Amino acid sequence: METLEEAELCFPQLLNTSCKKPTGPHSDTVLVKVLMSSVSLLTVVLNLLVIISISHFRQLHTPTNLLLLSLAVSDLLVGLIVMPFQILLTEPCWFLGDFICTMYFLLGFITICASVVNMVLISVDRYVAICDPLHYSTKITQSRIQLFVLLCWLYCVFYSFLFLSDNLKQPGRYNSCYGECVINIIGVVDLVLSFIIPMSSIIILYMRVFVVAVSQARSMRSHIAAVKLQRSVTVTVKKSELKAARTLGVVVAVFLMCYCPYFCLSLSSSDIIMASSTNSVINFLVLLNSCLNPVIYAFFYPWFRKSVKLIVTLEILQPHSCQTNVL
Known part of the structure; x- marks a missing residue:
């Protein structure tokens, strides 16, 4: 009987403080691991291509494209570091210690925060390009974007360290037994800073972009007198309107789909205990957004398909391939 009880413990040598291994069928766990591993690999490959x-x-x-590059770097780190650790969190026991547990969540907060902030910066870039095209080249320069990208990453690092300060001071302080990987966060603060403010900014900016694009197209159409030309432009305008609406819908819908379950949990309580047993699926949905970002922001561009073809066929290894026309 003693042997059976010891076998059910994460750390059999710690009879009184070790967590117990949950008993049950392992088929669901294997399926989840295979799915998460596939998504992790796909996230790395897609963002590496970008x-x-x-x-x-x-x-x-x-x-x-510098903003897209920064977004791809953050999403690559999610697929390369955060997702594999999330797979480990599906295990009944955590064997890597309290410090590694805290570092995992810290890296997760930094990379996911960077992904969200980069999405906001991309929205601002598109807003200026559509709503103030005459001053775009003077307002949005290479050096300014590099500065904003640097500030984005510095902000995410500072925010994550500040947000997890209690957990960093004493790793494992919220564990109820040995073999857990649990942290405590303030759900309301995370909800406002990581979801409400970024999402509101993206929606407002994209709605403004959509309204301006439609009004400009209609204004152009109204100034064309020739009937044949007007018909041809009408078709173009309708296509552009649909494309703008579709892009806006995809950006908002995918972000909401991935983040809403997590932040709905945030609304249910002021404090959240994040552990593998209850939050692995919800947390992975947030990480899934990093796999979908390159599809939304890059696969819609023809230059990306041309670039991928040159990369896959190894033509980029040819001399002066960096000067190849991909536009």
């Missing part, structure tokens, strides 16, 4: 494309081809060295 990084190589923008970094290698000189034509793509624009302020907008």
Whole structure:
């Protein structure tokens, strides 16, 4: 009987303080691990393609693409570091210690925060490009974007250290037994800073972009007198309106789909205890957004498909390939 009880403990040598291994079927756990591993690999591959494309081809060295590059770096780190640790959190016991547990959540907060802030910066960039095109080249320069990207990452690091300060001072302080990986966060603060403010900014900016784009298209159409030309432009305007609406809908819907379950949990309580047993699926939905970001922001661009073809066929290894026309 004693052997059976010891076998059910994460640390059999710690009879009184060790967590117990939950008993039950393991088929669901295996399926979840396979799914999460596949998404992790796909996230790394897609974002790596974005990084190589923008970094290698000189034509793509624009302020907008620099923001996409920063977004891809944050999403790559999510797939490379955060997702694999999230897979480990599905295990019944955590064997890597309290310090590694806290570092995992710290890296997770930094990279996910950077991904969200980069999305806001991309929204600002598109807002200026559409709503103030005459001054875009003077307002949005390469050096300014580099500064904003640097400030974005510094803010995310500072925010994450400040947000997890209690957990960093004493790793494992919220564990109820040995073999857990648990942290405590203030749900309301996280809800406001990581979801409400960024999401509101993105929606407001994109709505403004959509309204201005539609009004400009209609104004252009109204100044065309020739019937044939007017018909041809009408088709173009309708397509542009649909494309703008579709892009806005995809950005907002995907972000909401991935983040809403997590922040709905935030609303249910002022404090959240994040542990593997109850939050692995909800946390992974947030991480899934990093896999979908390159699809939303990069796959919609023709230059990305051309770049991927050159990368896959190894043509980028040819001399002067960085000067290849991909636009």
